[in-house]
Structure formats: C-alpha cells, structure tokens
Amino acid sequence: MNELAGRWFVLGLLFAVSTFNYIDRTIISILQVPIKRDLGLSDTELGLLTGLSFALFYTTLSLPIARLADRTVRKRLVAAALAVWSGMTALTGVAANFTHLVILRVGVAAGEAGSIPASHSMIADLFPPRSRATAMAILGLSLPVGMMFGFLSAGILAETLGWRKSFGVIGVVGLLLVPIVLLAIREPVRGRFDRSADVADSQPGFVDALRTLWHLRSYRFLIAGAALHAYVSYSVMNWSAPFYTRVHEMSIGEVSVYLALVNGIGGGIGMYLGGWLSDRLGQRDARLRLRVLTFGGLIFVPMALAQYLVESTTLSLAFGAVAFTLLPFYYGPVVAVPQLLVAPNMRALTSAVTLLVTNLVGLGLGPTVTGFISETLIVRFGMGQHSLRYAISAAILFSLVAAFLYWRASGSLIAEMRYAEEEKVRDRASSSGISLSDPGSPATLALANKR
Incomplete structure (x- = not known):
C-alpha cells in the first residue's frame, strides 16, 4: 500500500471508530421516548441524562487523556476508548432506573473522551496543512453518518426488540471493531509535516499550554462561537425526536427514518461543504476560513426557526432538511484552524480544549436547559406538547451570536498564523x-x- 492510500486507509478506520462513537451517543435520543414511558422520567431528567451527566465526565477526562495522546501510542488509546464506551452501551440495556442510566452514560462518556483528541492528532500527522481541514471534515462526517445509523438502528430495533436489547446489540457490534484498530492501524510519525525542531520530545507545561491558547485572540473568539453553536446543535439533535412524536404525532419509526436521512445525507453534505469551502477560500484569504461559518449561521437560523414554529408537518420537515444540512457546517474549520496556530506537541491538547469547552457548554447545557425550559412551560404555562416548539427555538437564537463571534475571530487570524510560522x-x-x-x-x- 503506497503512502497516499495508507493515509486514507487510516482515516477510514478512524472514521469507522468515530461513527460508532456517534451511533452510541445518538441512539438515546430516539430510545428516550420509550425510556421515558417505561421508567417515568421527566423532561429535566431526560435533559440531564442526554446532556449534563454525559458532558461533565466527557469534557473533564478529555484533557488528561489528550495529554497522554501527545506522548504515547495514539492507536492504543483509540482502541481502548472504543472498548470502554461500547461495553457501557451494551450494559445500558439492563438499567432499572434513572440512577443506573446516569452511571452507565458516565461510563460511555469516559470511553468516548479518549477517541477524538487522539484521532485529530493522528490526522494532523497524516495530512499536510493544505488539505487538513478537508481531512478533519471527512472525519467529522462520522457525526452525520453515525447519527444516521444511530437513528435508523434505534428506530428499527426499538420497534422489534425493545429499547433494552437495542443497547445490547449496538454495544456488542462496536466491540468487534477493537482488534481491527489495534492490528490494522500503523501509528503515524508525530509532526511529520513539521521540521524536526518543531517536534520536541518535551511538552510545554499544562498551564503554559493553556496560557498559549488564551493569548490567541482568534482562538478565544472561535471557541466561544463554537460553544454557542454546539449549544444549539445538541439542543436540536437531542430534542427533535420527542418534538416530532409529541407535536406532529409521528411514530418512532417515522421520526427515526427522517432524522437519519436529514442528519446522514444533509448533515454530511453540510459538514463536508464547510471544510471544503474553508480550505478553498482560505487559500485566497485566511480570514475566509472562519467567515464562511458566519454566512452559514445566518442562513441556518431562519430555516431552523421555521422548522419548529410552523404548524404544517410537511413544511416543518422541509425546513428541517435545510437546517440539518447547515447545522454541522462549522465542524471542519473549528477543528482544523486551531491546528494551524499551535506546535505539533500541543495539537491533541488543543483539540481536547476545544472539545471540552464546546461540549461542556453545548452538550452539557444545551439538552439540559432546553429540557428544563420545556418542562417549565408545561408546568407553569400549560403549553403541553407544544412546549418544545419554544424551548428549542430559544436555543436556536444563540447561533446569531456565534456567527458574530466567528467574524471577530477571523479578524486576527492572519496575524496569528504568521506569528506561529515565524516562531x-x-x-x-x-x-x-x-x-x-x-x-x-x-x-x-x-x-x-x-x-
């Protein structure tokens, strides 16, 4: 296998691992409907289950694991992470109450925390800077693809086997991939596209590394915008299935097929397009690497608001197809641009910091706060099943702030990229x-x- 084929082969395996990451994370969005019925959970508890309880451990553990990824064999970390989260997913099927579900979701979070930073670091050593955002966006396609298979498998399995066996089947399938990762991936040379002096064996201290990131003005604005957009993204993804079953009275099977298609096909197109446009336009003007995200956000907001506020089910599904296409548009540039600003021995940590902030705000607060708002609208204002219309719409408005922050981040990007090269x-x-x-x-x- 030649070098070019080899790098794409490794990217393909990392894509498969990341796909299972998102399958295991997504299935609870569909299965929460029968879980709520069987275990009598409230919207607030569902929000905590799909959001804060997962995000706290996912983000907290990602930093120390990322530091490990910057100094050890990364493929072993990826394989170990896959084994942990797949095993915990399988065990979720035996949960008897809310507490059991939380403990097992924490286990899934602990496993998934080790995969993404190590994968990002490996890709940075597999692909040169000129094509890195595209490669990151391709890896990011595992999100819509994983969601597509997650929604489809959860919907089909829930109607045939029930929610408990669904978790078991999906978890066991993920475990089968572990030995393939260990045996088939060849660890790439760290910093191979950087001069030898850039890839020192010693790492900067943890505090020094965080200080370096904080002093990057473009990174501060970028991560703030990404965190707010992640808030919107996780709110929409986690509450869309209950929205369509409650408000538009669609069955779990119908909802799972729709969400699978709009996330898998539409989201995949949007994610790849975001990375491709960032790379292509960024070669003319580096600021356009981030400004494309501003334009995408300004189109997304009206489409998403229409999706959740119109009365017609047909129109809601149509507007949703556009909104879900634009929802992951930001992923590739948000991951790739910071890699241009730091040394190779800080890349996994930088990825982990980005994931920590975006997931703590997005995954931690998005579903939880949206669920709390929904339940408040039901209890205090008697909105019933329509409460999710306004709870999700309130979250969507944060994408306008994110679009502004992306624009601000682009203003200092050229100077900071030049400074990084001079260093x-x-x-x-x-x-x-x-x-x-x-x-x-x-x-x-x-x-x-x-x-």
Missing part, C-alpha cells in the same frame, strides 16, 4: 545554532519570506 523559523534557527541577525542565513530568508 517555528526561530525555533529551528535556535536549535541549529543559526543567528537571525545574519541577513543571508537560510533562517533569516525564510522568516522574511513568511512576512
């Missing part, structure tokens, strides 16, 4: 004993070319 030249010169004061030295000429 690499200085480090290479320093490690080689070359003085930048010599105007004819290769390092000085390289620095001048960067400017």
Whole structure:
C-alpha cells in the first residue's frame, strides 16, 4: 500500500471508530421516548441524562487523556476508548432506573473522551496543512453518518426488540471493531509535516499550554462561537425526536427514518461543504476560513426557526432538511484552524480544549436547559406538547451570536498564523545554532519570506 492510500486507509478506520462513537451517543435520543414511558422520567431528567451527566465526565477526562495522546501510542488509546464506551452501551440495556442510566452514560462518556483528541492528532500527522481541514471534515462526517445509523438502528430495533436489547446489540457490534484498530492501524510519525525542531520530545507545561491558547485572540473568539453553536446543535439533535412524536404525532419509526436521512445525507453534505469551502477560500484569504461559518449561521437560523414554529408537518420537515444540512457546517474549520496556530506537541491538547469547552457548554447545557425550559412551560404555562416548539427555538437564537463571534475571530487570524510560522523559523534557527541577525542565513530568508 503506497503512502497516499495508507493515509486514507487510516482515516477510514478512524472514521469507522468515530461513527460508532456517534451511533452510541445518538441512539438515546430516539430510545428516550420509550425510556421515558417505561421508567417515568421527566423532561429535566431526560435533559440531564442526554446532556449534563454525559458532558461533565466527557469534557473533564478529555484533557488528561489528550495529554497522554501527545506522548504515547495514539492507536492504543483509540482502541481502548472504543472498548470502554461500547461495553457501557451494551450494559445500558439492563438499567432499572434513572440512577443506573446516569452511571452507565458516565461510563460511555469516559470511553468516548479518549477517541477524538487522539484521532485529530493522528490526522494532523497524516495530512499536510493544505488539505487538513478537508481531512478533519471527512472525519467529522462520522457525526452525520453515525447519527444516521444511530437513528435508523434505534428506530428499527426499538420497534422489534425493545429499547433494552437495542443497547445490547449496538454495544456488542462496536466491540468487534477493537482488534481491527489495534492490528490494522500503523501509528503515524508525530509532526511529520513539521521540521524536526518543531517536534520536541518535551511538552510545554499544562498551564503554559493553556496560557498559549488564551493569548490567541482568534482562538478565544472561535471557541466561544463554537460553544454557542454546539449549544444549539445538541439542543436540536437531542430534542427533535420527542418534538416530532409529541407535536406532529409521528411514530418512532417515522421520526427515526427522517432524522437519519436529514442528519446522514444533509448533515454530511453540510459538514463536508464547510471544510471544503474553508480550505478553498482560505487559500485566497485566511480570514475566509472562519467567515464562511458566519454566512452559514445566518442562513441556518431562519430555516431552523421555521422548522419548529410552523404548524404544517410537511413544511416543518422541509425546513428541517435545510437546517440539518447547515447545522454541522462549522465542524471542519473549528477543528482544523486551531491546528494551524499551535506546535505539533500541543495539537491533541488543543483539540481536547476545544472539545471540552464546546461540549461542556453545548452538550452539557444545551439538552439540559432546553429540557428544563420545556418542562417549565408545561408546568407553569400549560403549553403541553407544544412546549418544545419554544424551548428549542430559544436555543436556536444563540447561533446569531456565534456567527458574530466567528467574524471577530477571523479578524486576527492572519496575524496569528504568521506569528506561529515565524516562531517555528526561530525555533529551528535556535536549535541549529543559526543567528537571525545574519541577513543571508537560510533562517533569516525564510522568516522574511513568511512576512
């Protein structure tokens, strides 16, 4: 297998692993309908189950695991993570109450925390910078594909086997992939697209690394915008199935097929398009790497509001097809752009920090707060099944703020990308004993070319 085929083969396996990540995370969005009925859970409890209880452990564990990924064999971390979350998913089928469900979801979160940062770090060492956002977006396609298979499998299995056996079947299938990951993936050389001096064996201290990220103005605005958009995304994804079963009286089977199609096909198109446009337009003007997200957000908001506020089921489904296509548009650039601003030995940590903030705000607060608002509208204002219309719509408005923050992040992106490149030249010169004061030295000429 040649080098090009090899890198795409590894990306394909990482894609498969990440797909199971999102399948296991998605199925509860459909299965919460029979779980609510069987165990008598409230909307607030469902929000905590699908949001905060998962996000707290997922985000907390992602940082130390990412530090480990920056210094150890990453494929082993990915395989171990897959084994843990798949096993916990299988055991969810024996849960007898809310407490059992929370404990097992925490186990799923602990497993999934180890996969994404290590995968992002490996991809950064498999693909050069010019095509990295596209590669990240392709990996990100595992989100809509995983959601598609998650919705479809959960809907079909729930109607044939019930929700308990559904968890068991899906968890066991994920476990079958573990030995393939261990045996088939060849660990890529760390920092292979960077000069040797950029890939020091020693890492910056944890506090120093966080300080470096904080001082990046473009990163601060970018991660704030991504966190707010993630809030919208997880609110929409976690509550759409109950919305359509309650408000439009669709069956679980009908809802699962619709959500599978709009997330799997529409979301896949949107996610790839976001990464592709960011790479293509960013070659002309680096600021467009992020400004494309602003334009996508401004189109998404009216489409999504119409989806949840119109009375017609047909119109709601039509507007939803557009909204779900644009919902994951941001993923590729949000993951790839920070990789352009940091050294190779900070990439997994940077990915983990991005995931920590976006998931803590998005996954932690989105479903939980939306469920609380829905239940408040039912109890205090008697809205009944229509409460989810307004609870989800309130969440969607945060995408307008996210669009503004993406634009602000783009303003300082060029300068900070240039500074990152200049730092690499200085480090290479320093490690080689070359003085930048010599105007004819290769390092000085390289620095001048960067400017």
